Structure formats: structure tokens, C-alpha cells
Amino acid sequence: SDAECVAAKLKRIRFSDIIESMDVSVVPCFIGKRVVSTVYKLKLNLCGPDMHSPHAKITNDECEDAFENKFVPLLKKAVDKYLDKMSKSGEAIEIVSEHPEGNVMEKAPDENEPENESIKGEGTEVDEDE
8 A cells, every 4th residue: 555655665774674683603712822812703694675565665785784884883882882891891802803705803903993893802811731
């Protein structure tokens, strides 16, 4: 009906509407010879446009744009706030980013503007004899 078309067009897209599932993995990571850290990886699986109302006419580009320009900055802000809190409590935290073409890890160029798709924390020294 016309009412459904208008309602679908006016409805704002919520991320809960486009996130199909979310996977969080925790991976131990060695830095140098003596430090063990933890890498937290977050993977969001987004729904395709065919999962939405046909009247909404949501495209993949719109979903990607909203995700990259709205959700990711909010997520980074929340992560930065958490990292700031943890660093004040004395936790060892280092920000790294994941290379888009694979699992190559590198330090973020500026801690104030991290590219933190992955977060490393809880640094612990390991005795080389173990």
C-alpha cells in the first residue's frame, strides 16, 4: 500500500536492522620475545538489502556509508573512552590496526587518532625459560 511505501521511506535505518550477526574473537599475541598480549577482533556480518522491506529501497552503498560514517566513528569513540579509562588504571594498552588485505598488524601512527579495528591490551611479560 501507499502508506507502507511512505513509512518504509521515512523510517531511519538502525544498525540493529542491518547487523545479521557479530563475532568477537580473542587471540593471544606475542610482541617481541617477552611480552604476551591479547588481540580482540570484532567481525560484523551485515544483512543484504533483500532482508529489508522492498519499499525501503535500501542499497548496499547506503548501508556501507552509514556503517563507515556513523557507526565506526561512534565505536571508535567508545573504544577510545574505554582505553583512556584503562590507561588511567595502569593497564598496558597498545593500539594497532589490521591491514585491509590480511592480518598484518602495525602500530597506529598517532595514539590520539587510532585506527583501531583491533585492540591489544593486558600486556604480560613471559619468562624466556618457560
